[in-house]
Amino acid sequence: SQQGEEDPQALSIQEGENATMNCSYKTSINNLQWYRQNSGRGLVHLILIRSNEREKHSGRLRVTLDTSKKSSSLLITASRAADTASYFCATGTGTASKLTFGTGTRLQVTL
């Protein structure tokens, strides 16, 4: 079963704009990770945020985590056409081995 949902399901923006995706989850977590998937291929790990962290940056990516609301957001600044992909959040409980993925956001960046 899916842990939660991403919102929106699909997002279309122009190059240079910022893209924000939200993720909600259901159970207590140890960490939350974001992955990118191009055209139904393998997933690429983008960033991990621990449950005791509120915000994390990596290049043009900014992730926030609100454990009280069981939600996270991924911000991609100054988007590029190459950012076109599906983005998934995934939660880990630390002691358990599995990641539980959300339903994904399809991002389309147009020139």
Place this chain on the structure above:
Amino acid sequence: DAGVTQSPTHLIKTRGQHVTLRCSPISGHKSVSWYQQVLGQGPQFIFQYYEKEERGRGNFPDRFSARQFPNYSSELNVNALLLGDSALYLCASSPRATGYGGYTFGSGTRLTVV
């Protein structure tokens, strides 16, 4: 360094047949996990193996089985294939059992059951 490699990349099978998917993790990674991704959905956890022992199992029927070899490569086996088994099967490796720090995924095996 080679990433996570999966074989084959594409596969077409008939209902009722058996299939074996293979995965080689990144060198030095001892954990291998398998995920099933049905079109339009997020990946679903099937198995994790660490140091050749099963560490986790998802909500999949007994038709699904896996194993990990001494060189840490892994096989996923699915018996009595159903149309609903059509999906992208992803393998992920990590240095540790918990995957803390993120997993590295392979490009997947796309299985079509007809």
